[in-house]
Amino acid sequence: MSDFFSDPDNVLVFDFDGVILDSAHLKREAFAALYDDQPQPLRRAVRAYLGRRGGQPREVKFRHIEAQILGRQADEASIDTLCRRFKADVEQRILATPAIPGALAFLDRHRGRLPIYLLSATPEHELREIVARRDLAGHFDEVIGSPPDKVTGLGQLLNRHGHRAGRTVMVGDSYNDYRAASSNGTGFVGVTADPAASPFPADVTTTLDLHGLEAALASWQRQASSSGVS
Structure with missing residues (x-):
């Protein structure tokens, strides 16, 4: 099985607060x-x-x-x-506020290897300003805030760029992020610093921070492959 990042059809969609910045x-x-x-x-x-x-x-x-x-x-x-x-x-x-551990290094390593998007509930004009002032804009193919809600925003993103839901993974820290992924049929990796208080179902792949995201994506890919998701 190929590495997640070696397949240009794979897509990553990140939440912002609690996933990129330690701001939740x-x-x-x-x-x-x-x-x-x-x-x-x-x-x-x-x-x-x-x-x-x-x-x-x-x-x-x-x-x-x-x-x-x-x-x-x-x-x-x-x-x-x-x-x-x-x-x-x-x-x-x-x-x-500091970045989530591993977040900036992860974005630097994988910039340009596959489509990477930012999807947040923060008002879009405010989100874009923060991303620009934190010098993060170049890491994302598109920065998307509210409105709409995340379920709608993720669906519109997939349609706009022609991405396949089964090859897309949402990375988030809240149940609302998980719900957006589930509603659109995409994969999901949860970020939770305290697994004992995870807001996600027990079968969701999680990581403590973005130092562990490569391993979490590899785990998600193995599960998706074994279940025939594509």
């Missing part, structure tokens, strides 16, 4: 901090929700928190205000 926890804390004025039970509920809902657009999270946890209606102007407060709080910290 930073963003969860910034979300939670916006509700520090709430009673402790509500603060705990907000944090519990944020711990389960990585990989979703911030507007979706704010609407859920406002309506389902705080029990109050929020119009578009209120959601927009929350989004702007969130962006202002995290913007500079995102620019300084």
Whole structure:
């Protein structure tokens, strides 16, 4: 069986926060901090929700928190205000946050060997600015943010470039990333620093960080080959 990177028909699609940059926890804390004025039970509920809902657009999270946890209606102007407060709080910290171990070396090693894309729930104009300022744009064939949601975004990516779902692997750190891959029939490798708290089904191939991504992709390829996926 050939190496994953020796086949030009194979495709990689990366999430951003928690996969390329070590920023997922930073963003969860910034979300939670916006509700520090709430009673402790509500603060705990907000944090519990944020711990389960990585990989979703911030507007979706704010609407859920406002309506389902705080029990109050929020119009578009209120959601927009929350989004702007969130962006202002995290913007500079995102620019300084370290990369996930192994991420930059992995991208350097495999740049140009096969199509590599970035797909994030971060608003696209903001994502492109961060990627450019972190000097990462040259590592990706396309940088895609929200809208749309990741399920739709991944499907549109496959159609736009004519990639086969069975030869495409999404690399993500949240269940929403896994759901995007499953909904589109692509492969998936999960990144989870704590396997005991993995959000993924037990049969999903995972890696602690991107130092182990080559081995994880080789494992995924063996499983796909044995199951006849192509």
